[in-house]
Amino acid sequence: MMKGSNAIGEAAVQAGCMCYFGYPITPQNEIPEYMSRRMDEMGRVFLQGESETASINMVLGAAAAGARAMTSSSSPGISLKQEGMSFLASLELPAVIVNINRGGPGLGNIAPSQGDYYQATRGGGHGDYRMPVYAPGTVQELYDLTMHAFDIADKFRTPVMLLGDGMIGQIVEPIVLNKKTEVELPPKDYILDGADGRPSRIIKSLILDPNEMEEHNWKLKRKYDLMRKKLPQCEEFMTEDAKLTIIAYGTAARIAKGAVKRVRSEGLQVGLLRPITLWPFPEEAIKNLAKKSKLFMVFEMSTGQMIDDVKLAVGGRVECEFYGRPGGVVPAPQEIARIIERYWIQKEL
């Protein structure tokens, strides 16, 4: 049995995370607290930075040294890390960043929310970059995807985000502590370990000449295009004959699954598509479902951000409706079931 936050920490340790730098912010304080003991036990580096900004820059330094490094925070703290994430992306340094989404914007509250979708997938950081974002739905997934994130970060030389929310961080569920899978990774021939018997290396993102900068931007884009081909993941639940498909991720998907089960027992042909990667978005799966489904209902714990990506993927082929509960409200499955029923009747499905 493990709490979500601790599962993140343990997965990181198992994945070989050598350095954790973070700053307290509710609702993810358990992560630095867990790491402060566990990293010490393992003889690795834990440091509580003086701010979220300092922490992401410490991660950057450790990544430049060739160490697997991680930081975690929640919404306002992630805003503070955006500059660092933009730098990591351009410097092509690997890092894992965990966001336990809380109510916002501004100081918000400490309840679970999905209002950081844009920030995560569009970057809150400046510049022409993208970043893989994983949205786990269970504590097991939190564990597995955290481990996976380190591999993806190293494989593609990119920062990777794990987007949870205040709910999944606190849930306690039984999990299997899977061992690290051996993955073939490219050699770390870019790191700084002292110019001993080799030419000195520079890790920089300043490229003054626009033509050179353009080349760099396209180089990054080719990497992102490769990620778009290789990385999309999603789960489909009862979609084979679904006339109405809910699209939801993370905690919203857990709630939606409960709603789907309820309405199915009443004979409504409803399914759920749960994106696991928010970037790259599982467009192909959604396009395929658009051929079968008559209506997509996007349910988010926000005022509607992922719906943009759904609409882009669908390209007008299927009607998309939205239902949202922002602010940290966690609706019960019954509420979502009622909304489904309402659409079912209204749209004469």
Add this chain to the structure above:
Amino acid sequence: MKPVPFHYCPGCGHSIVHRLICEIIDEMGIQSKTICIPPAGCAVLAYNYFDIDVCEAAHGRGGAVATGYKRARPDKIVFTYQGDGDMAAIGTAETLHAANRGESITGIFINNAVYGMTGGQMAPTTLLGQKTSTSPFGRRSNVEGYPLKITDLIAMLPGSAYIARNSVATPAKISATKKSIRKAFEMQVAGKGYSLVEVLSPCPTNWKVTPVEAFKYLEERMEKEFPIGVLKDITKDKGK
């Protein structure tokens, strides 16, 4: 040092200090294990000159990047090379806390009381009455506060091991600066804690004087406001 002509202005302190640091690295034989974290500022291009591994940091973040690096690779020598904005404005927290933690890193602080690269705006260390592009009437204490003596603040922290202020106004002072920077590096090698050397440096371009006048200004005005000396040296029990 790489055989690349400097892009720095005539009379700039960077050329002098770059050379000093490279000489020290050569003399100590640590070229193969030294990492430099340059600033955002005129010396952002330091990697064109230092022939060692270099990692860029965002403006002010050098203290944090160096901390992360050194914690991951404690056997390397890490120094940040930063200006007034990097050290004492946007980077104040990172600088202070790296020192407070006694990180085994060295900070080289080039203080020219102005933001050079961006065109001569006011710096935290700008002198009272000094005109800059964002203090066109001269710095006024009741509006813009006072020149920040961050080095003095850092010297008060138990984590700091060797904290000194130097100037490059004369050949003798340049020599003393070299000794100081050398001491700072030796402190790191000996694992004694955080070391910082502030170097008062001219910026003729943004002070709007000739290089010769700039060196005079350095002695007559800068050194008066920021006195040269060793503020802390734990190996000599000179604490404050």
